[in-house]
Amino acid sequence: MxxxxxxxxxxxxxxxxxxxxxxxxxxxxxxxxxxxxxxxxxxxxxxxxxxxxxxxxxxxxxxxxxxxxxxxxxxxxxxxxxxxxxxxxxxxxxxxxxxxxxxxxxxxxxxxxxxxxxxxxxxxxxxxxxxxxxxxxxxxxxxxxxxxxxxxxxxxxxxxxxxxxxxxxxxxxxxNHVNIMKNRLDELGLPTGAWLKELKRAILAGNEDGEAVTARWREGDGWRERTLSLGELRRQVARVVAGxxxxxxxxxxxxxxxxxxxxxxxxxxxxxxxxxxxxxxxxxxxxxxxxxxxxxxxxxxxxxxxxxxxxxxxxxxxxxxxxxxxxxxxxxxxxxx
Structure with missing residues (x-):
């Protein structure tokens, strides 16, 4: 952590x-x-x-x-x-x-x-x-x-x-602190960035698994977006640990x-x-x-x-x-x- x-x-x-x-x-x-x-x-x-x-x-x-x-x-x-x-x-x-x-x-x-x-x-x-x-x-x-x-x-x-x-x-x-596993992000083809702050906030708030989370990042001269469920991200890239x-x-x-x-x-x-x-x-x-x-x-x-x-x-x-x-x-x- x-x-x-x-x-x-x-x-x-x-x-x-x-x-x-x-x-x-x-x-x-x-x-x-x-x-x-x-x-x-x-x-x-x-x-x-x-x-x-x-x-x-x-x-x-x-x-x-x-x-x-x-x-x-x-x-x-x-x-x-x-x-x-x-x-x-x-x-x-x-x-x-x-x-x-x-x-x-x-x-x-x-x-x-x-x-x-x-x-x-x-x-x-x-x-x-x-x-x-x-x-x-x-x-x-x-x-x-x-x-x-x-x-x-x-x-x-x-x-x-x-x-x-x-x-x-x-x-x-x-x-409680949300630890993001960067290797798992890489496997999903997702970058780090400001979107992770919102992901952490949603996890700590106990939001529903079906909530949509959008990762948005700059690539080349434009922007890319990808939307996944909070539940999928919670299971695959996040770990809640004591602060x-x-x-x-x-x-x-x-x-x-x-x-x-x-x-x-x-x-x-x-x-x-x-x-x-x-x-x-x-x-x-x-x-x-x-x-x-x-x-x-x-x-x-x-x-x-x-x-x-x-x-x-x-x-x-x-x-x-x-x-x-x-x-x-x-x-x-x-x-x-």
Missing amino acids: TPQFHPSLVNGPFDDPALYVDFLFERRALLFDLGDITPLSPRKVLRISHIFVSHTHVDHFIGFDRLVRLCLGREKELHLFGPPGFVGQVGHRLAGYTWNLVESYPTDFTVVATELHVDGTFLTDSFRCRKMFAPEGERHGRHEEGVILDEEGFLVRAAFLDHGIPCLAFALEEK QKVAYVTDAAPTRENGEAIVALAGGADHLFIETTFLHHEAERAGERRHLTARLAGELGRRAGAARVIPFHFSPKYRDREEAVRREVAEAFNDEG
């Missing part, structure tokens, strides 16, 4: 947290946490459609200003999600600047901020450039089973963790409650990005600072059945011991005992 999501940490393990998830088949990306994003090119920043902020400690939110600066003057709607109080914090950040010249802009960059609450409710407000980023008015709602974004091909779940303050962990889950799952966990106190929430959220993840702030011999210090140790991160990844654990958010005190942190995570993750 060709992966749809391409996740990568924006910074090194000792620097600000931010996970950039590029989409293979769309000109868009998601961002988890908003620390320093200067390593991202403007082109990459402008691909971002949604940002999921764990909490607003400065190392997780300092990138907001650069984000706004790059998007200003563009016709773009940017969605941000965060913990309780987040909408007000976004509003205050925007209110810290003077916007007297933006009313004449030909574009209307809009920030849509949503804050999540432990009881399953959420609050949303919008801030438009042409209205000098004044809040437009709160809207309230409820999310079910932690799902905070649900699109055709994927969803994002959130879970609350304790970091002395409410802190969010996230899971990006691709819905990818990417989990992101940071700034969590080493408590049993947090551990259970992390394991539930990250269950079966293909990629688990998880903080490893302290080595385990400093477990007491980790508890005081409300962070995970490397050993705990590895154990949680193993309990969750993650295929791969990617550690980040190391304490700067380990700059000369990076391999020790990575080794402790790996040993706990791979422990068969």
Whole structure:
């Protein structure tokens, strides 16, 4: 299966947290946490459609200003999600600047901020450039089973963790994925192309086998078409497989409650990005600072059945011991005992 999501940490393990998830088949990306994003090119920043902020400690939110600066003057709607109080914090950040010249802009960059609450409710407000980023008015709602974004091909779940303050962990889950077998297409004399996107959509929607699917492609100076039944294509060239799952966990106190929430959220993840702030011999210090140790991160990844654990958010005190942190995570993750 060709992966749809391409996740990568924006910074090194000792620097600000931010996970950039590029989409293979769309000109868009998601961002988890908003620390320093200067390593991202403007082109990459402008691909971002949604940002999921764990909490607003400065190392997780300092990138907001650069984000706004790059998007200003563009016709773009940017969605941000965060913990309780987040909408007000976004509003205050925007209110810290003077916007007297933006009313004449030909574009209307809009920030849509949503804050999540432990009881399953959420609050949303919008801030438009042409209205000098004044809040437009709160809207309230409820999310079910932690799902905070649900699109055709994927969803994002959130879970609350304790970091002395409410802190969010996230899971990006691709819905069932249709894998097209190119060798079977070749046997049928069919090309790849945009028509396959409609085929995949019809299969995932569970449409009837008798539905007609038309493949259209350019050949020489003209166009060719061929129509087959959805059922024939479903049987001969397509295979439905489980989609990818990417989990992101940071700034969590080493408590049993947090551990259970992390394991539930990250269950079966293909990629688990998880903080490893302290080595385990400093477990007491980790508890005081409300962070995970490397050993705990590895154990949680193993309990969750993650295929791969990617550690980040190391304490700067380990700059000369990076391999020790990575080794402790790996040993706990791979422990068969």
